[in-house]
């Protein structure tokens with residue numbers, strides 16, 4: 001029997017004698033942010049174990065609320081800052097250099113095919129786009145990871161989502177993953193690893209693959225994965241060129257991290273997206289998904305473009321292509337948050353920031369901010385937001401607020417009309 005990519009990564013990182021319920025894996029990187037890590041740091045300090053397994057394998061950022069908005073978030077940042085200094089963690093990103101963890105860490109080249117990655121954050125699955133096994137964990141696992149560089153998982157059970165077809169203009173990876181979650185439901189992949197495969201995924205850039213993997217957890221999955229290939233090698237090339245002589249050599253090595261043809265899956269789902277229309281969520285769960293046409297005309301108060309799902313340069317370009325030369329509908333607020341400083345400067349260089357500003361958008365520094373309703377764009381009771389983020393839970397962006405998840409193109413269309421709108425009307429087909 002062949003093996004899945006997840007099984008291969010587990011095999012390569014296994015410690016001790018495993019049982020299916022108890023697979024102790026060596027970790028390649030432990031990622032940290034200021035919401036969950038300070039709790040682990042304080043606890044380790046209390047136990048007299050204020051150590052890290054390897055400062056070079058810990059990457060840390062202050063990203064959720066930055067710059068700090070109040071004394072509590074300032075204290076969280078301070079704990080991170082002092083810890084990074086004390087533990088000699090060189091890859092620590094503070095105000096001015098910081099951005100949304102799941103966009104920043106890949107951009108810095110920290111995630112490689114075949115890696116094991118944990119973080120105290122549910123969207124850690126994003127990094128699976130590189131062919132890594134990346135999972136969000138709780139405080140106890142994070143502590144053990146920081147201290148010992150290991151994490152215990154159950155033997156991976158994979159499901160395959162094979163996607164084919166060519167996307168219509170105005171339809172993107174976000175629409176695809178919303179359609180997948182609709183099909184799977186929010187529990188459909190519970191405790192499973194989703195492999196995103198098929199010709200459409202092969203043709204996607206890394207940004208789109210990250211959008212897919214980012215929302216794997218919204219179907220309950222432990223992780224989402226894509227096979228590492230030429231696209232992956234080209235994205236990582238500046239970081240890996242000393243390890244491989246040519247891109248071809250890197251691509252050949254990465255094949256080690258592809259599932260075998262006879263690997264076993266809990267289920268296989270085939271999806272042809274040629275006819276897929278722009279998607280939108282309508283309720284408080286990420287599987288409450290409809291064609292955007294069914295929701296057209298629903299008024300919105302705020303547009304939010306950003307987050308680890310859709311705050312990358314490709315996302316901003318898609319929104320800007322629709323916003324160019326247009327203005328926000330009267331009474332509608334627009335907020336755009338490039339996910340990292342690198343994306344922000346690229347967007348400046350390409351004139352994208354100007355397009356947003358001319359349209360009337362407020363451009364914010366890279367941060368999670370409004371995505372989780374902690375700062376920078378919290379909704380008031382009864383307000384509605386067209387958002388490129390990944391969660392529409394009740395109160396997510398502010399108590400009593402309603403969040404409609406959609407693609408950057410759809411969010412841009414809503415910005416212009418002030419209502420949920422099909423972005424294809426603004427694009428040449």
Ligand SMILES: CC(C)[C@H](C(=O)O)[C@@H](O)C(=O)O
Nearest residue numbers: 035036064120121122123372
């Ligand atoms: C704050 C953090 C623990 C949380 C998560 O785990 O996902 C956040 O990033 C979110 O998206 O709600």
Ligand code: SF4
Nearest residue numbers: 100307308368371372
């Ligand atoms: S952008 Fe949103 S979903 Fe992503 S890590 Fe930040 S709060 Fe979580």
